[in-house]
Amino acid sequence: MERLLVIKLDAVGCEAEAWINGIAVARVDAARPRAIVPVHEYTIAGANRLELVVWPRPAAAPPDQALPPPLALKADGLQSARLAILLPRAGNAADESASRCLAQLDWAPVAGLPYEAPVSVTQDVALPVSFPRWRWLDAPLAEPTPALAAQALALLQNLARDLAEGNIESFVGAARLRTDELAAAYQVPVDESTERLRRHLASLADGGPPAFLPLDAGSLFLRKLAGGRLLECLDASGEAALRTAPDAAGTSRSFPVRLAAVEGKLYVLR
Structure with a gap:
């Protein structure tokens, strides 16, 4: 573009x-x-x-x-x-x-x-x-209830575990809707956008298996965005909840996750 x-x-x-x-x-x-x-x-x-x-x-x-x-x-x-x-x-x-x-x-x-x-x-x-009209615009309004927070926590914990084990397809699948819309937003073919994400995730293991910061109910916060159509997953410091522990150089890699809750299911839209 x-x-x-x-x-x-x-x-x-x-x-x-x-x-x-x-x-x-x-x-x-x-x-x-x-x-x-x-x-x-x-x-x-x-x-x-x-x-x-x-x-x-x-x-x-x-x-x-x-x-x-x-x-x-x-x-x-x-x-x-x-x-x-x-x-x-x-x-x-x-x-x-x-x-x-x-x-x-x-x-x-x-x-x-x-x-x-x-x-x-x-x-x-x-x-x-x-x-195109973005999906988040039509997502239902949601409140960050304890039940929804527990559901989001389970999703993030599964993604962190899979990424730590080298299973990047779990994250690729969870982020498919976001990847599709980002491709449209920046005029990039969907396949190219998906492969770019795969390369980024695969690079996590360049220095060995990545270690993610622990996630628990006490440290996860869901911030309402777009009036509640999106829920941003943050930790107690306000940073992305899904992120790696700092490496020897003090560098941490973050994976922002903004969810929509639709009919009891969570979707990564941003």
């Missing part, structure tokens, strides 16, 4: 999160002040809701936990955050100077201005996309 639709998120002196159509796609902080993420698979024809959240709540806050009151803060004049939808040409840097900017949200309060966190800035924008 000639152009790639991306979200670029920048933050100075604060934490920020980017959402599109109710789905969190990027988070930045002092250690990682910039993120650039392709977002074809989260966009829809017509109006798309963009949201910039400054000082977002923890991603893995338990759903039954009462939310704390907003934090009363005062701007120092140095903090800022920006979310931009860019359309760079494939192979070019995703930069405002060399890309078409389709939308932009800014937060930069003047010094001394009081505000309450989290701060949310939203905008509806029509994007030049004509993708």
